[in-house]
Amino acid sequence: MEAKEGIGVVLMNLGSPDSTSVPDVKKYLNEFLMDGRVIDYPYLFRKVLVEWMIVPKRAPNSAEAYKSIWWPEGSPLMVLTEQLQRAVQDKINIPVEIAMRYGSPSPEMAFDNLLEKVPNLKEVILLPLYPHYAMSSYETAVEYAKYWHKKKKYDFKLNIIQPYYRDPAYIKALAASMRPYLESDYDYLLFSYHGVPVRHIKKGDVTHHHCMEVSDCCHVESVAHTQCYKHQVTVTSELVAKELGIPTGKWGMSFQSRLGKDEWVKPYTAEQFERLPQQGVKKLLVACPAFVSDCLETLEEIAVEGKHTFMENGGESFTMIPCMNVQEDWVNTAAQYCRERM
Numbered sequence: 001m002e003a004k005e006g007i008g009v010v011l012m013n014l015g016s017p018d019s020t021s022v023p024d025v026k027k028y029l030n031e032f033l034m035d036g037r038v039i040d041y042p043y044l045f046r047k048v049l050v051e052w053m054i055v056p057k058r059a060p061n062s063a064e065a066y067k068s069i070w071w072p073e074g075s076p077l078m079v080l081t082e083q084l085q086r087a088v089q090d091k092i093n094i095p096v097e098i099a100m101r102y103g104s105p106s107p108e109m110a111f112d113n114l115l116e117k118v119p120n121l122k123e124v125i126l127l128p129l130y131p132h133y134a135m136s137s138y139e140t141a142v143e144y145a146k147y148w149h150k151k152k153k154y155d156f157k158l159n160i161i162q163p164y165y166r167d168p169a170y171i172k173a174l175a176a177s178m179r180p181y182l183e184s185d186y187d188y189l190l191f192s193y194h195g196v197p198v199r200h201i202k203k204g205d206v207t208h209h210h211c212m213e214v215s216d217c218c219h220v221e222s223v224a225h226t227q228c229y230k231h232q233v234t235v236t237s238e239l240v241a242k243e244l245g246i247p248t249g250k251w252g253m254s255f256q257s258r259l260g261k262d263e264w265v266k267p268y269t270a271e272q273f274e275r276l277p278q279q280g281v282k283k284l285l286v287a288c289p290a291f292v293s294d295c296l297e298t299l300e301e302i303a304v305e306g307k308h309t310f311m312e313n314g315g316e317s318f319t320m321i322p323c324m325n326v327q328e329d330w331v332n333t334a335a336q337y338c339r340e341r342m
């Protein structure tokens with residue numbers, strides 16, 4: 001295919017610490033948790049909470065967790081995002097860079113790299129590697145990219161891809177990545193999404209009276225859904241279950257990675273791993289579609305810790321379905337999202 005003139009792509013993900021050392025993990029956690037879209041408390045309160053209470057306690061444990069999943073080439077999230085970058089670039093034949101919300105490479109570095117490769121850069125297509133809108137994921141990543149775009153007064157236009165949680169090509173790619181695992185004998189499929197505080201859902205509700213107020217809010221039509229993570233992950237799960245022909249009752253949803261004492265969206269994944277065996281679910285499949293690339297939250301929290309909890313509570317088999325990573329249908333879909341904007 002002919003390379004298009006003046007266009008570049010940036011794939012944007014969350015980021016990982018530079019290494020598994022406690023100081024590097026501390027630096028990463030500080031940057032992450034001082035983000036006002038992640039911990040949305042007033043600045044001074046957040047600073048005290050994060051720098052004096054959460055990070056000193058959490059960093060050594062997180063560093064151990066990272067050590068247990070780290071690959072020789074680096075953090076799985078980084079390595080898999082780089083693999084996706086190369087795969088998409090090969091398909092569309094224009095330069096693709098990666099940027100991270102926390103740590104390195106920043107959007108500034110990604111934009112500067114693109115400018116070196118495409119001196120007449122007119123447009124950058126930004127593909128956030130988050131299928132769903134959340135203040136603490138998609139929104140903060142996009143706003144950070146926009147911040148650098150404005151601060152550096154770049155000449156090129158930023159063309160941002162919207163959340164694709166219900167896009168048929170995304171649903172098909174996600175279903176295709178899961179299908180081989182459904183051939184095994186299983187009792188139940190759990191979609192475990194990264195959790196968010198209930199307060200974040202309510203904050204994002206543009207109507208101020210829909211999300212988690214109206215009964216069965218996620219299934220009642222509302223403009224609030226454009227920014228509602230709970231609605232969007234519900235839609236993804238329902239569409240994928242339909243695409244895969246999984247009957248109602250054989251699948252469910254839960255939310256993982258809760259931090260702190262606030263109420264987060266329920267049910268909590270860790271509690272489901274304790275409960276499901278008692279409800280007769282002995283053979284469990286777990287998929288984590290909030291993440292495009294495998295990361296600490298899938299490889300450690302689900303595949304190691306979660307498996308342990310499930311088996312301790314009477315489970316017989318536990319399989320975590322890997323994220324889409326560089327699976328072919330997803331690479332084609334990501335490439336197509338870029339092509340449509342070229």
Ligand SMILES: C=CC1=C(C)c2cc3[nH]c(cc4nc(cc5[nH]c(cc1n2)c(C)c5CCC(=O)O)C(CCC(=O)O)=C4C)c(C)c3C=C
Pocket residue numbers: 014015016017029032033038039058062075077130134136137194195196197229257259290291294295296297
């Ligand atoms: C208030 C805390 C957090 C919110 C809200 C949150 C939302 C959120 N996060 C992701 C994606 C990822 N999070 C990851 C790690 C991670 N998340 C939090 C906290 C919140 N996330 C922390 C403190 C950490 C670091 C690890 C730890 O100490 O537990 C990762 C993995 C990164 C990696 O390097 O592998 C991802 C990916 C989403 C999509 C999301 C909201 C929907």
Ligand SMILES: [Fe+2]
Pocket residue numbers: 194257
């Ligand atoms: Fe997170």
Ligand SMILES: [Fe+2]
Pocket residue numbers: 201210211212217218224225228229230231
């Ligand atoms: Fe909602």
